Amino acid sequence: MSGEGVERLLELLVSRGGGQYGYEPVSQLAHALQAASLAEAAGEGAPLVAAALLHDLGHLVDGSEVARLARGEDDHHELRALRLLKREFGAAVVEPVRLHVQAKRYLCALEPGYLAALSEASRASLAVQGGVMSADEAAAFIRLPQAQAALRLRRYDDQAKDPSARSPEADHFLPHLRRAQAETWTPAATPDSLSAQTGATP
Ligand SMILES: [Fe+2]
Ligand SMILES: [Fe+2]
Incomplete structure (x- = not known):
């Protein structure tokens, strides 16, 4: 764990987040700040606020989202x-981020009206992300330890696409990131010890 690490993550979000969020009407940074604000307003703890802020960071370390979607490919940004x-x-931070696309696929299967209410861009990406979950996939998903947190993150994600919304500056969330780091980081959570990097189900 490095004390400056969370500041670097925030800098990455701010410096690279000015671009459009896929085909949505907001920038990546605005989307991240809105999602984190919604999580904070809902009374979430620091780990889920941090997850909401950083859930799409994968778009910013790659940047090929629009090109991949145009080719009909999943960018696996999660x-x-x-x-x-x-x-x-x-x-508590990493798993909701890893699962936020699966959470969409789950809600499409389980919640009437969820799919129809998704943004057009989110419906378009659903197809390349595996589509609506099967009953077996949904049953396996909901048993995962962080499934409920991932579903809550997904709600904030879905709502965080309002071009007229006002959000705090990124620095507002630095204390949340520091707290989330202090509360969740353990030596066991080193890069090679979680199966998350490969996407395998723990
Ligand atoms: Fe995402
Ligand atoms: Fe998102």
Whole structure:
């Protein structure tokens, strides 16, 4: 764990987050700040606020999202930043991020009206992300230790696409990141010890 690590993650978000969030009407940074604000307003603890802020960091370490979607490919963005996140945080942050795409697939299967209410861009990416979960996939998903946190993160994610929303500056969330780091990081959460990097189910 490095004390400056969370500051570097925030810098990465701010410096690279100015670009458009896929086909959504907000920037990556605005989307991240809105998601984190919604989590904070809902009374979430620091780990889920941090997860909400950083859930799409994978888009920023790669940047090929639009090109990949245009080619009909999944960019696997929920996995691309896990190595960075696992240096600073434990499962309460890392796992909701890793699972936030699966959470969408789960809600599409289980919640009437959820799929229809998704943004057009989110419905388009669903197809390349595996589509609606089967009953077996949904049953396996909901048994995962961080499944409920991932579902809550998904709600904030879905709502965080409002071009007129006002959010705090990124620095507002630095204390949340530090607290999340202090609360969740353990020596067991080193980069090679979680199966998350490969996407394998723990
Ligand atoms: Fe995402
Ligand atoms: Fe997102």
